[in-house]
Amino acid sequence: xxxxxTDNSDLKHHLNHPLMERLVALKERNYxxxxxxxxxxxxxxxxxxSYEKVLEIAGEICGDIVAPNAESVDHEGPQVVNGRVKYxxxxxxxxxxxxxxxxxxISIPRRYNGLNFSLVPYIMAADMVSRADAGFVNIWGLQDxxxxxxxxxxxxxxxxxxxxVCAGETxxxxxxxxxxxxxxxxxxxxxxxxxKDNCWxxxxxxxxxxxxxxxxxxxxxxxxxxxxxxxxxxxFIYDKNDGGVTVRRIENKMGIKxxxxxxxxxxxxxxxxxxxxxxxxxxxxxxxxxxxxLGIAAQSVGISEAAYREALSYAKDRCQFGKAIIExxxxxxxxxxxxxxxxxxxxxxxxxxxxxxxxxxxxDIAKERKLEKEERDEMKKYQRLADAFTPMAKGMGSExxxxxxxDCIQVHGGSGFMKDYACERIYRDARITSIYEGTTQLQVxxxxxxxxxxxxxxxxxxxxxEELKPELAALRERLIAMTDKYEAAxxxxxETKNNELIDFQARRMVEMAGHIIMGYLLxxxxxxxxxxxxSAEIYIRFGEAEVEKNAAFINNFNASDINTYKx
Amino acid sequence: MSLKIIVLAKQVPDTRNVGKDAMTAEGTVNRAAxxxxxxxxxxxxxxxxxxxxxxxxxxxxxxxxxxxPRAAEIIREGxxxxxxxxxxxTDRAFAGADTLATSYAxxxxxxxxxxxxxxxxxxxxxxxxxxQVGPQVAEKLNIAQVTYAEKIEKIENGESTIKRRLERGxxxxxxxxxxxxxxxxxxxxxxxxxxxxxxxxxxxxxxxxKQNIDVSEQALYEKRPYLNLxxxxxxxxxxxxxxVGLSGSPTKVxxxxxxxxxxxxxxxxxxxxxxxxxxxxxxxxxxxxx
Numbered sequence: 001x002x003x004x005x006t007d008n009s010d011l012k013h014h015l016n017h018p019l020m021e022r023l024v025a026l027k028e029r030n031y032x033x034x035x036x037x038x039x040x041x042x043x044x045x046x047x048x049x050s051y052e053k054v055l056e057i058a059g060e061i062c063g064d065i066v067a068p069n070a071e072s073v074d075h076e077g078p079q080v081v082n083g084r085v086k087y088x089x090x091x092x093x094x095x096x097x098x099x100x101x102x103x104x105x106i107s108i109p110r111r112y113n114g115l116n117f118s119l120v121p122y123i124m125a126a127d128m129v130s131r132a133d134a135g136f137v138n139i140w141g142l143q144d145x146x147x148x149x150x151x152x153x154x155x156x157x158x159x160x161x162x163x164x165v166c167a168g169e170t171x172x173x174x175x176x177x178x179x180x181x182x183x184x185x186x187x188x189x190x191x192x193x194x195x196k197d198n199c200w201x202x203x204x205x206x207x208x209x210x211x212x213x214x215x216x217x218x219x220x221x222x223x224x225x226x227x228x229x230x231x232x233x234x235x236f237i238y239d240k241n242d243g244g245v246t247v248r249r250i251e252n253k254m255g256i257k258x259x260x261x262x263x264x265x266x267x268x269x270x271x272x273x274x275x276x277x278x279x280x281x282x283x284x285x286x287x288x289x290x291x292x293x294l295g296i297a298a299q300s301v302g303i304s305e306a307a308y309r310e311a312l313s314y315a316k317d318r319c320q321f322g323k324a325i326i327e328x329x330x331x332x333x334x335x336x337x338x339x340x341x342x343x344x345x346x347x348x349x350x351x352x353x354x355x356x357x358x359x360x361x362x363x364d365i366a367k368e369r370k371l372e373k374e375e376r377d378e379m380k381k382y383q384r385l386a387d388a389f390t391p392m393a394k395g396m397g398s399e400x401x402x403x404x405x406x407d408c409i410q411v412h413g414g415s416g417f418m419k420d421y422a423c424e425r426i427y428r429d430a431r432i433t434s435i436y437e438g439t440t441q442l443q444v445x446x447x448x449x450x451x452x453x454x455x456x457x458x459x460x461x462x463x464x465x466e467e468l469k470p471e472l473a474a475l476r477e478r479l480i481a482m483t484d485k486y487e488a489a490x491x492x493x494x495e496t497k498n499n500e501l502i503d504f505q506a507r508r509m510v511e512m513a514g515h516i517i518m519g520y521l522l523x524x525x526x527x528x529x530x531x532x533x534x535s536a537e538i539y540i541r542f543g544e545a546e547v548e549k550n551a552a553f554i555n556n557f558n559a560s561d562i563n564t565y566k567x
Numbered sequence: 568m569s570l571k572i573i574v575l576a577k578q579v580p581d582t583r584n585v586g587k588d589a590m591t592a593e594g595t596v597n598r599a600a601x602x603x604x605x606x607x608x609x610x611x612x613x614x615x616x617x618x619x620x621x622x623x624x625x626x627x628x629x630x631x632x633x634x635x636p637r638a639a640e641i642i643r644e645g646x647x648x649x650x651x652x653x654x655x656x657t658d659r660a661f662a663g664a665d666t667l668a669t670s671y672a673x674x675x676x677x678x679x680x681x682x683x684x685x686x687x688x689x690x691x692x693x694x695x696x697x698x699q700v701g702p703q704v705a706e707k708l709n710i711a712q713v714t715y716a717e718k719i720e721k722i723e724n725g726e727s728t729i730k731r732r733l734e735r736g737x738x739x740x741x742x743x744x745x746x747x748x749x750x751x752x753x754x755x756x757x758x759x760x761x762x763x764x765x766x767x768x769x770x771x772x773x774x775x776x777k778q779n780i781d782v783s784e785q786a787l788y789e790k791r792p793y794l795n796l797x798x799x800x801x802x803x804x805x806x807x808x809x810x811v812g813l814s815g816s817p818t819k820v821x822x823x824x825x826x827x828x829x830x831x832x833x834x835x836x837x838x839x840x841x842x843x844x845x846x847x848x849x850x851x852x853x854x855x856x857x
């Protein structure tokens with residue numbers, strides 16, 4: 001009888017962030033749905049109470065069903081039977097429970113049968129599901145794609161597809177192909193319009209498609225014959241009920257083995273256009289990917305949580321040299337670093353989620369009425385912050401998840417290398433997070449312009465100006481010193497105007513910004529909740545050393561040194 | 568065909584994870600140390616009712632529970648999972664009831680609830696473990712009963728097909744409605760609480776629970792009548808005071824003692840067929856097995 005929401009008070013802390021009052025009021029349009037729907041909240045505290053109650057349901061399912069199934073799902077995995085995916089028995093059971101609990105379409109508006117929740121509780125549920133089984137979250141979390149349908153499809157399509165997702169049908173996003181991975185401009189799947197049938201037909205192959213046999217798929221395909229780049233691609237909705245797509249094989253992966261990664265063959269598969277032609281990659285996939293990246297950031301935090309708990313419980317139980325190994329400095333330091341990285345990446349995750357939710361909610365309101373000038377300005381501010389923070393949360397969160405899973409095995413010693421403990425599964429599951437939905441290197445590519453244009457620095461200065469309890473001032477002083485080093489390092493690189501050098505130093509600069517931002521977020525968490533003090537102190541000390549290291553590398557580097565690295 | 572289903576459910580102390588403070592020095596259950604939960608097999612019964620509701624559109628499910636005012640939680644838990652309503656039978660006069668007085672009170676309440684097709688309940692509650700209340704309710708209502716049900720396979724033309732899980736196998740029986748069915752723990756687990764339903768019903772309260780609410784909260788109950796949970800006393804169900812509670816209970820608990828199982832002696836036998844056979848015979852003779 002475990003509950004992954006109630007056993008982790010940090011979640012409640014993040015759910016109750018001061019910005020939530022405005023965010024929820026915007027999302028609920030000042031609570032006007034209460035008149036129309038018996039399950040809609042009538043004020044802020046009612047909405048927050050509902051979020052908590054629903055998270056308790058999700059937490060119970062994670063603790064009692066998804067987590068206990070994780071091991072058998074990892075062993076059994078999905079299979080291809082007659083061109084269709086058959087999930088592992090545990091996966092079926094997990095999905096059934098989450099569907100019956102009504103935990104699909106969490107953020108979709110009520111008029112399409114969704115819960116109309118803020119993204120914050122949705123991401124929190126994803127955080128818990130990932131802790132329970134990081135492979136399963138992919139299947140459940142693909143409900144994200146419904147957001148893309150909500151944002152870009154026409155009303156008729158929204159009415160046909162969204163209630164199905166809310167009722168429990170799963171989704172997929174069919175983007176990558178054998179020759180189009182990180183470079184989606186190379187997508188070749190062919191979309192042909194048939195005047196006679198007044199619909200599109202898709203032909204070709206997709207590869208590495210998570211949950212490729214889902215009921216409703218968003219497919220990126222080349223609608224403009226003869227084109228070769230991203231401008232010839234459009235987005236389509238494929239409904240499995242129409243047929244035409246078969247699963248050729250499921251990849252044999254290192255981790256997240258419960259999640260079926262499919263190779264799909266499209267043979268005259270009927271599909272409908274979503275949004276406008278030619279905007280498939282340049283507009284819709286970019287939006288889809290940003291949502292998916294936030295999902296991977298949540299998955300990473302959930303994995304870190306699982307790693308932390310496994311490491312802590314083993315270190316308390318395992319005795320060597322006459323005492324529990326957690327008594328040894330080498331072990332307790334390792335565990336507190338895991339915890340500090342976990343807390344830091346979680347604070348960044350929810351900060352990012354709030355930014356994304358704020359601007360998306362404004363965007364949605366803008367479809368109903370013209371925004372006031374202040375509202376437009378605020379929307380732009382949050383959109384910029386969301387663009388800057390999403391790749392950082394995904395990039396650094398996934399690297400931390402990997403480091404934490406590695407350290408978790410290290411705490412277990414030889415036992416951790418055996419298949420007997422959950423840590424080896426966590427380690428394998430963690431590995432993909434820094435690869436898919438854009439590798440860490442590609443997250444740096446997305447983030448670096450916010451180093452050079454100053455988005456990060458401005459936000460750091462804003463955090464610096466927040467009011468703090470006097471006893472936290474010393475920690476802030478250290479963050480200010482770190483910021484000065486970051487600013488100087490960035491200046492020295494950018495003023496060379498040497499793009500190759502900027503690319504070469506990009507990850508170091510983005511990480512410096514990340515350490516400072518996460519340090520501030522933990523400091524602000526501590527200001528609200530004393531429980532974060534240890535993590536704030538430990539993380540800031542760790543970040544200080546990292547910033548120092550990166551600054552030293554940059555300061556001791558001449559542009560010409562780059563040549564020694566070229567192979 | 569639409570059905571009217573009543574689910575009998577009991578709030579019980581969670582005896583599954585008993586710690587050392589579960590019993591008081593006097594030998595009674597220390598309720599403060601054990602959380603109050605929905606009796607597990609009653610949840611299995613509720614799940615069977617919810618599945619019937621899915622198969623038979625228009626079906627309604629009402630919970631019936633007897634207990635102190637806080638047992639209203641059982642009705643809410645049912646509503647959160649898809650039940651349509653419920654009745655809490657609560658009155659000081661009901662207190663101290665054994666199975667006879669309980670089944671009498673429940674039968675009176677069932678009569679007061681009006682027509683029904685099916686009464687479902689768990690096989691037994693984890694606090695008393697008698698498995699008597701369901702069958703006694705059927706007897707008092709003078710209707711048929713099927714016990715140890717694992718799955719109500721279908722209901723057609725007023726007849727149910729039910730799979731029973733018995734000690735040595737499975738039996739499929741047919742029984743005409745109206746009917747009492749008691750459900751085993753081997754039946755499907757109950758579904759989780761539902762996100763929309765918990766938001767819809769989270770403020771549902773009985774009159775006793777509404778005593779200390781302010782005016783603004785009262786307005787909510789006027790506006791959303793489904794939030795008012797029914798609470799009945801002895802008078803409401805026209806029960807005979809002599810037959811309920813302690814006065815209606817012939818069972819008297821004489822003494823309760825803590826029994827601690829301990830291995831006192833051990834016996835070694837060889838792996839020969841003869842020794843094994845002797846051991847089996849001995850175990851059968853002293854009723855350990857068989």
